[in-house]
Amino acid sequence: MNINLCFYPQCLNSPEFICFCSDKETIFCEDHLSLHISEGYNHKIKKNFGNRKIFITQCKLSLSKLKSIRDNINKKVNDCIKKIIEQAKFNFEYLRRKELLIMKVIEALKIKKKFCNNQDERECEKFIIKYSRSPENICQKLQEKEVAFIENLDIGCMKNDLELKIKGLKEEISELRDNFRGINNEIFNITKITEESQKRFEDHEINLKKNYDNLLDTQSYLGLNYEDECIENSNDTKIWYFQYNTMTMVTVNVTAQVDSAYIFNLPQKLSSNASYCKISKNKFFYYSGYNEKVYLDSTYIFDAENKTYEKKASWKLNQLAACSLYKRNIYVFGGCNNKLHGESGKYNLVSDTWNEIASLPAVSHHNLSLVIDKHIIISGFHLSSAFKYNIKNNNYIYVGSFTPNCHKIVCKGKGKVFIFENNKLHESTTKDCTNFVLLKSAVGLPDKFIQSYTIRNEDYLYFILGDMNLYRFNLNSKVVSIVRNIHVV
Incomplete structure (x- = not known):
């Protein structure tokens, strides 16, 4: 049976309706609608599809949306790649400078036997004096730098760091919110006390005036x-x-x-x-x-x-x-x-x-x-x-x-x-x-x-x-x- 045609034999019309009255879905055209509902009970009929023009339009809009998503992903990837390249360039430049410095240190050590602290010492001499007592720290320091460079280029690590920072910020915000609630409660209590004091003062002022008026009244008796x-x-x-x-x-x-x-x-x-x-x-x-x-x-x-x-x-x-x-x-x-x-x-x-x-x-x-x-x-x-x-x-x-x-x-x-x-x-x-x-x-x-x-x-x-x-x-x-x-x- 052609699923694009009406269920009824020899009918070549498009199936505009679908019914769920049996184990199988039955599709039929508008001409056979009355005939179908006259057979048996428990019919559940609805339109087989909606407005085709609207549906086609929505599909075209979806294609445009897919293209927009692709463009946004490309832009984001390019931005990330650009940042990674910039970070990598910074790292390579650091390695180049450090490599030149270490080579100069080796040459200097071949020429001079002693180095002393003084204000005019050059970068090479400072490096030698810094690591003279523990030269093994040179590699350890470079290893730490390596870890930092790799983490800066690792998006997953960056995400984890960001999540940790966000978590810390949330905790700070929560603490600030609690402090604010405490301050707000104190302000409320102070405001309440102030209002009560103001009310007592006003009542006292009214009573004083009343008493004063009464006193004047009693002082004027005849x-x-x-x-x-x-x-x-x-x-x-x-x-x-x-x-x-x-x-x-x-x-x-x-x-x-x-x-x-x-x-x-x-x-x-x-x-x-x-x-x-x-x-x-x-x-x-x-x-x-x-x-x-x-x-x-x-x-x-x-x-x-x-x-x-x-x-x-x-x-x-x-x-x-x-x-x-x-x-x-x-x-x-x-x-x-x-x-x-x-x-x-x-x-x-x-x-x-x-x-x-x-x-x-x-x-x-x-x-x-x-x-x-x-x-x-x-x-x-x-x-x-x-x-x-x-x-x-x-x-x-x-x-x-x-x-x-x-x-x-x-x-x-x-x-x-x-x-x-x-x-x-x-x-x-x-x-x-x-x-x-x-x-x-x-x-x-x-x-x-x-x-x-x-x-x-x-x-x-x-x-x-x-x-x-x-x-x-x-x-x-x-x-x-x-x-x-x-x-x-």
Whole structure:
């Protein structure tokens, strides 16, 4: 059967298809394709060959590639031969020079019997002196040169040398890479340490600024805690407090006829029975309180001007405790949480932390306090005397004699400390406030607790009592008068 013709008898067409359905490959033309696939199963048919023009073109390209390979091999061989010839010429030239030198040495040895070292000796004499003690080294040296010359001409040896050099270079590169990794790790660690140090520095800088701002803020406080010389011409005009069981802050302007209210969005309702302390021109401190039989332990700082607040660390359930600011700490004394107590503590405005201090010598609530020098004067509803707390030594002494179980108001101005005891007025007689004298037995005040803190405006001290009236005390005449009723609009 002609393999260039269709498998089917008497068909002279070219076999365009091939099938692997039997043990032998079957080739057939396009006319017999349908007939073939109708016989049996498991046909695997594909084109017998691809595009002949493309195939011929690729074959021609292959011939060109073979010629290019041959030319490149010839060029490489010629280059290698050229290098070998150049190396051989160098070697032969060396041998010629060495041969001439040795012949001169032989002639010189026949003429002269002795040779000495001197600066003017010629090449021949240098050679003789060099090998005079061991002339056998001449042949040994030439043998070493022979090995070197042959290796330079031996491509196999050159390849081995090159491979050894490549291996050495790879080892050096690997060592350098390991060193680089180590250096890179050190750089990474140094960078990390630098970044961490920079972050700590930035955090420290932020904290310093925050602490500095807080310090400036606390240094600019008004009200009860100002020294007299600082508030001699004070014109503080506003008192803030919260209405009972609400989120409503009341602003009382002592120079106006009406008062305003603002409702905060707080996590809880606050109380009028809390501890209040003004800590800056527009900020006040709030602690504890009592709402519908529930005692509070909440601590806030309110910015009345911008209508914002900060919730601070809580302490104890409490109400009606005294509250005074000294430097960066707010001192809280006594109060009530189901029962009267004398527990006291201080809150740090910068670190937002509470710490206990010595308890009051006697229990009481409805307490008030103020700062004098480095001490705090405390008085309260149940106390029969006032207490003078030494901030540095954390202890108390008794000062004055007062009637227990009546409301008291503690305030100061023009170098004096005043304690209102219901309708009576007591005044300090010594600079250290260890003695008090009854100044007036009737000043016209009801037996009501103070609603918030006292402020000073020029020669008057202002405060709000539980009857929701605004009162003022004239520091010159020592007269108390009602300004007006609190009127919130």
